[in-house]
Each structure stands twice: as structure tokens, then as C-alpha cells.
Amino acid sequence: NAGVTQTPKFQVLKTGQSMTLQCAQDMNHNSMYWYRQDPGMGLRLIYYSASEGTTDKGEVPNGYNVSRLNKREFSLRLESAAPSQTSVYFCASSEGGRTSNQPQHFGDGTRLSIL
Amino acid sequence: AQKITQTQPGMFVQEKEAVTLDCTYDTSDPSYGLFWYKQPSSGEMIFLIYQGSYDQQNATEGRYSLNFQKARKSANLVISASQLGDSAMYFCAMREGRGLSFGAGTTVTVRA
Numbered sequence: 001n002a003g004v005t006q007t008p009k010f011q012v013l014k015t016g017q018s019m020t021l022q023c024a025q026d027m028n029h030n031s032m033y034w035y036r037q038d039p040g041m042g043l044r045l046i047y048y049s050a051s052e053g054t055t056d057k058g059e060v061p062n063g064y065n066v067s068r069l070n071k072r073e074f075s076l077r078l079e080s081a082a083p084s085q086t087s088v089y090f091c092a093s094s095e096g097g098r099t100s101n102q103p104q105h106f107g108d109g110t111r112l113s114i115l
Numbered sequence: 116a117q118k119i120t121q122t123q124p125g126m127f128v129q130e131k132e133a134v135t136l137d138c139t140y141d142t143s144d145p146s147y148g149l150f151w152y153k154q155p156s157s158g159e160m161i162f163l164i165y166q167g168s169y170d171q172q173n174a175t176e177g178r179y180s181l182n183f184q185k186a187r188k189s190a191n192l193v194i195s196a197s198q199l200g201d202s203a204m205y206f207c208a209m210r211e212g213r214g215l216s217f218g219a220g221t222t223v224t225v226r227a
Contacts, residue, residue: 033214042119042206042217043160050213058214090160101148101167104215106160 002026006091006107013081013114021076021110023091031094032074033058033104034066036087043090049074081114088112118142119207119218127224128197135182136192136221138207148210149190151181154220155203163205166190197225 007022025032030051035043035058045058049068063085065077074093078085088111092104120139128134140149151163166174166181174181182191194201202225208215 035214040219042208042219043215044217045214048213056213059216088158092160100210101165103150103162103165105162106152108159 004091004093004105004107006089006110008110009108010111011113013078013112015081015083015114017081017114019078019081019112021078021089021091021112022073023075023107024073025091025093025105026072027093027095027105028071029093029095029105030071031096031100031104032068033092033094034064034074034076035090035092036060036085037090037109038087046076046089083114086112086114118211118216119209121207121218121221123221124219125222125224127226128194128201130199130225130227131196133193133195134197134223136194136205136207136223137189138191138218139187139189140207140209141188142209142211144211149181149183150208150210150215151179151190151192152206152208153201153203154206160206164192194223197223199225199227201225 004025032049034046037043047066049055088109091107094104095102147168149166153161164176164179180193204220206220207218
């Protein structure tokens, strides 16, 4: 039972390079999320997708774009990577939306370093 | 303004004892949900327990229980009978709007 799968698990980029982080879930969830976790901090929401074809900004969206390709897949793109985007990125999915009591299920994270 | 506050950066607990992790929150929305997640050193996020703002009883899940005091806006996690495998970072999070707002976390170290 895979749950939420993120690729890659690790990546090192140079400043200015672009990259897409991939996320796929097999739980038939409508909602998907991208978070970042900086050292010693909790997760912060980058973008959110309530359903296929819809996306919305979270707390820290600057420097990122997202695509909800279909119900299963939600990708995060860094167009021009900056050292401040060095972080661990988590993708999550959940059943239901805004008022749901269903927990978000997280992938294992992508550790991204930008030099 | 920080919406979730976890005031204990780190805690030590003896094996088999109980430990309480503090969490206070701030919201003006009458409908909200509170979650606790565990993050072991391996990095994954593991859901532990949920409390809804309209739930009449405190949530319990095995050795985890939530001490929910709505008027004080606190949702403390109690881990009973601590095990060595409970050593991890613990995050309190609040559902509002689109995603979750997380606290800074509390590191728990269980001593044998």
C-alpha cells in the first residue's frame, strides 16, 4: 500500500536551476498539498489543491508553481531555485476538504539543497 | 501571528511513564480541527490523533489521548506508558481554510 509517493528523495541544485518535484497518491483523495519544513520548524503550506484542475496559494507560495495533473498527481515546480528554498518538501493528501476531520497523509519528503 | 504555539522545545521522559505535550492555538473560526503528528528521526510524518472543535469528548487513540480545553484554547497530547520508540518530534497542527498550520514541535526523548 504505497499511500503518498514523492520523487526524488534527495536533490542538489545550483542557484537559478529549475526543478519539478513529483507527488502521487493512490488513496483516491480529492485534496492534495505541498508543504516545506525548515530546520527546527513546523511545516508551512506552499500550495493546496482541492480537486483536479484547481489550485490555491498557501502561506509561502512565492517562487513556486504547482500543477494538479489529475486526481492522483500534484507536482511542485521551482522555476529559478534560490538558496532560501533549501528545505524538506512534503506532499500530502486527504479525503474531504475544508471542514473534513480526515487526517492528511504525508509522503516521505524530498530533501532539497540549493547551492 | 503564530496560530499554534508549542512552548516545550524538548522533553525527557522515563520509559513507562506518561508525558504531556502542550499546545495552544488561536482562531476565531468556531469550526476547526486539531491534529497531532509524530516525526521520527527518519523524517516521515505520522498521524496520531484528531480533535474537532465540536467534539464533546476528548479524543483517545491507544496510548495517545488529547486533553482538549476549548475555553483555554489548548489541546495537549498525553502519551501514556512511554516506549523507547516514542522518541521523536511531535507537532500540533490546526486545520483552517485550506491546509494545516503547524506548531514548531516538541522533541521527546524517552530514557530507558
